[in-house]
Amino acid sequence: MDEAANNGIHVEERKLPNGLCGLYYEPTRLIVIDETLLDAQKRCTLVHELIHAQHHDQGCNPYDSKTEHRTRIQTALRLVNPIEYALAERLYGGNTYLIACELGLTVQVIQDYKNLLHESIE
Numbered sequence: 125m126d127e128a129a130n131n132g133i134h135v136e137e138r139k140l141p142n143g144l145c146g147l148y149y150e151p152t153r154l155i156v157i158d159e160t161l162l163d164a165q166k167r168c169t170l171v172h173e174l175i176h177a178q179h180h181d182q183g184c185n186p187y188d189s190k191t192e193h194r195t196r197i198q199t200a201l202r203l204v205n206p207i208e209y210a211l212a213e214r215l216y217g218g219n220t221y222l223i224a225c226e227l228g229l230t231v232q233v234i235q236d237y238k239n240l241l242h243e244s245i246e
Contacts, residue, residue, distance in 0.1 A: 131153075131177065131178075133154070133177050134152070134153060134154050135154075135155045135156075135157065136154065136156050136157070137156070137157050137158070137166075138158075138159055139160060140156060140158040144158065145157070145158050145161060145165060146158060146169035146172065146173045147173065148173040148176040148177050148181065150180055150181065150182050150183075153177065155170065155173040155174070155177065157169050157170055157173070164224075164228050164229060164230060165230055167203075167228075167229075168203060168230045168233050171199050171202055172195055172196070172199045175195045175198045175199055176191075179191075179194075179195075196232075196236045197236060197240055199233060199236065200233050200234075200236040200237040200240060201237075201240070203233055204229065204233065204234070205227075209223065209227065209234075209237065212226040212227055220234050220235055220238065
């Protein structure tokens with residue numbers, strides 16, 4: 125949370141509708157994280173929203189957006205330690221769920237990281 129405070133970003137937790145995990149509202153530099161999320165989910169969501177804030181994103185469609193793709197890739201790069209990931213991948217035979225549990229991250233972040241690795245070798 126220190127990073128957020130240093131950038132004039134305010135972070136709040138409250139119940140969000142429709143399965144929304146978090147959001148960033150640029151005009152007030154506010155990040156809202158769903159209070160019902162587990163700690164690992166909150167951490168991943170916070171980093172994701174901080175990246176939106178870093179780029180001063182005005183909003184995006186999470187299902188089809190260059191902005192969202194950029195943010196998801198940067199989130200994965202920020203949260204996944206490559207050495208820890210490689211060890212977990214060997215240990216769990218590439219099982220995304222088990223790797224996420226081992227690293228204390230969400231399945232989405234691990235999947236995004238896997239996609240990034242796959243894209244980099246093509």
